Amino acid sequence: xxxxxxxxxxxxxxxxxxxxxxxxxxxxxxxxxxxxxxxxxxxxxxxxxxxxxxxxxxxxxxxxxxxxxxxxxxxxxxxxxxxxxxxxxxxxxxxxxxxxxxxxxxxxxxxxxxxxxxxxxxxxxxxxxxxxxxxxxxxxxxxxxxxxxxxxxxxxxxxxxxxxxxxxxxxxxxxxxxxxxxxxxxxxxxxxxxxxxxxxxxxxxxxxxxxxxxxxxxxxxxxxxxxxxxxxxxxxxxxx
Numbered sequence: 693x694x695x696x697x698x699x700x701x702x703x704x705x706x707x708x709x710x711x712x713x714x715x716x717x718x719x720x721x722x723x724x725x726x727x728x729x730x731x732x733x734x735x736x737x738x739x740x741x742x743x744x745x746x747x748x749x750x751x752x753x754x755x756x757x758x759x760x761x762x763x764x765x766x767x768x769x770x771x772x773x774x775x776x777x778x779x780x781x782x783x784x785x786x787x788x789x790x791x792x793x794x795x796x797x798x799x800x801x802x803x804x805x806x807x808x809x810x811x812x813x814x815x816x817x818x819x820x821x822x823x824x825x826x827x828x829x830x831x832x833x834x835x836x837x838x839x840x841x842x843x844x845x846x847x848x849x850x851x852x853x854x855x856x857x858x859x860x861x862x863x864x865x866x867x868x869x870x871x872x873x874x875x876x877x878x879x880x881x882x883x884x885x886x887x888x889x890x891x892x893x894x895x896x897x898x899x900x901x902x903x904x905x906x907x908x909x910x911x912x913x914x915x916x917x918x919x920x921x922x923x924x925x926x927x928x929x930x931x932x
Contacts, residue, residue, distance in 0.1 A: 770911075817852070
């Protein structure tokens with residue numbers, strides 16, 4: 693027994709050495725520190741964490757920049773003639789590009805056109821409307837093939853050509869005016885990169901010359917195909 697106590701200090705020092713080596717090997721503080729707590733991050737760990745936050749921030753921004761292109765076939769009910777009230781149906785189509793940012797908001801640019809030979813007086817009507825503005829898309833409904841509903845308001849220019857647009861100085865074959873659009877639509881996702889536009893409804897107001905009020909209202913209905921980049925939401929980076 694006396695020999696045991698005689699060598700006790702050596703045993704204690706040896707045990708403390710083994711514990712210290714073990715704690716360092718497992719990333720813990722030595723026995724003199726608080727047991728079970730990790731070492732504070734060193735310079736390398738801090739750099740890795742900072743780089744990870746930078747990558748997450750970049751992905752958080754890029755994954756919300758969904759770019760879409762839409763091609764639509766449209767039917768328009770309009771009164772774009774010099775005789776009032778004369779309404780008619782016209783056929784046409786549209787091209788659209790949009791960039792979606794965070795929280796469902798997007799910037800949209802579009803060009804839509806329609807044509808008819810039956811304006812009520814045998815005068816052809818050809819109109820192109822170029823417009824741009826904001827769009828808001830609500831969160832998708834469903835999981836396998838989500839349905840996305842959007843609302844938008846655009847402004848731009850209307851161009852009438854190869855027609856008859858009378859004003860106070862005479863009749864014009866070509867004319868242009870301010871244009872505004874308000875409406876929305878519904879897309880259903882078929883694949884990560886393709887959606888079907890089930891319906892788009894827009895009310896379009898133009899001010900082309902018509903010898904009366906110089907105001908036209910057009911109700912435009914469309915269906916089409918939407919091609920887009922994949923949208924994978926990413927959690928925002930941690931707030932420091």
